[in-house]
Amino acid sequence: MKKQLLTLLSLAIVSISFGQSWTTQNSKVPVSGAGLSRISIKDANIAWASFYNGNPGAPSQYLKYVSVTANGGTTWTSKLVSNLPTNALISDIQTIDSQKAFIVTAPESGSGAANGLWKTENGGTSWTKVTGVFSNASFGNIVYFWDTNNGIVIGDPVNGKYEMYKTTDGGNSWSVLTTAPSQTNDDYGYVGGKVVFGENMWLTSNTGKILHTADRGLTWKSYFAPIDDFEGEEVNGSMSFSSATYGLIVDNSSTLWFTEDGGQNWDIKASDSYFDGDIKYVPGSTNTFISTGINGSSSLGTGSAYSNDGGQNWTVIESGTQTGTLGAYDCNTVWAGQFTSDAAGTGGLLKLDGGVPNCSLAVNDQVLSKVELKAVVNANTLNIIASKEVKSVLVGDMTGRKLTEVNSKNVNVSNLKPGVYYARVAYADGAFGTVKFIIK
Secondary structure, eight states: OOOOOSOOOOOOOOOOOOOSSEEEEEOOOSSTTEEEEEEEEOSSSOEEEEEEEOSTTOSOSEEEEEEEESSTTSSOEEEEOTTSOTTEEEEEEEESSSSOEEEEEEESSSOSTTOEEEEESSTTSOOEEOTTSOOTTOOEEEEEESSSSOEEEEEEEETTEEEEEEESSTTSSOEEOTTOOBOOTTOOOOTTOEEEETTEEEEOOTTSEEEEESSTTSSOEEEEOSSSOSBOSSOBEEEEESSSSOEEEEETTTEEEEESSTTSOOEEOOOOSOOSSEEEEOTTBSSOEEEEEOOTTSTTOSEEEEESSTTSSOEEEEESSOOOOEEEEETTEEEEEEEESSTTOOEEEEEETTOSTTOOBOOSTTGGGGSOEEEEEETTEEEEEESSOEEEEEEEETTSOEEEEESSSEEEOTTOOSEEEEEEEEETTSOEEEEEEEEO
């Protein structure tokens, strides 16, 4: 099935006088007009990126190049994934470290062996196709790892059900995720069409349907966005979440939407000075988002802006500059895409110089991931083991329903049925942490 994979804009390579906020970095992709498609960031130093051809009328929109940096983008090394099938496109990319990464591929045209999960362990010099993931009937869209061991691979529906695989051993072996959601109304996903926050993942689609899991794919819910299509030729939009409940969608009708219940309901955010290309939450921040614009025909124009209050108020970083796909690790490490200016791979990437102004660090689960937190069930009692003083514990089920809350680190769980639950721990210093546990 032919589908619109990326919004192909009428782009021209332009000469731009950059402001002081962005620093140009050279992707080294040897194609003039190569634009950033996906970026996966490991930490402040390590990131991998994939690219598309931004030249109008290009014979192939997709490029088989990836780039990797191990020094925060000071230098990027470009690699051609030379053993991909001719009709394969790189859908998504996932970094593990500076040497190891995964890509998912799908057919740009036709079908067959273009689908696949590929792995490199030598910095992209060579790639090996992973067996047991995708078939000729597949269309691969997404690869994501929550940590070095646990990951997921996702493709379009096959026989009425989204195709999903999981790994718990760093990608050495994969098994079918039997809890994958079913297809409705002929919906399908998009290449790289995912948003992740903590255990949560949201998937975008061609019908505006949003698929949401709060437990790494164990269970799924279905919502509808306020737009009809996330990557359509006429209608499209970008989505990001700053918590398990709060998120933004910016669409190409110059409307900014917000949700406060994980994507079930959306309302218009009365705001201005943002851009309608890409939008990203800055991990670890209180509620900072960045938006970019790359399409010169957009009514909002081209440029970039940031908001430190969840999208209510925006400050323009610069305007009149084509600024595209965003990637952020923290307040100080933010990249955006542009276009290479020559066949030597000059430019193509931008890094926010000095980070996001006034970006404050949030006290949330993501930031507190380094705090030791364990949940042990023994003799009908849930015992919380933490490296910080525990003030209270809230226990809930995986639908988000609160079951009990106690001002102690020990909780009586004798009335819970067998299953998976979560404990939200409030520390004495005002911080929070969340941990899952199982009742057998």
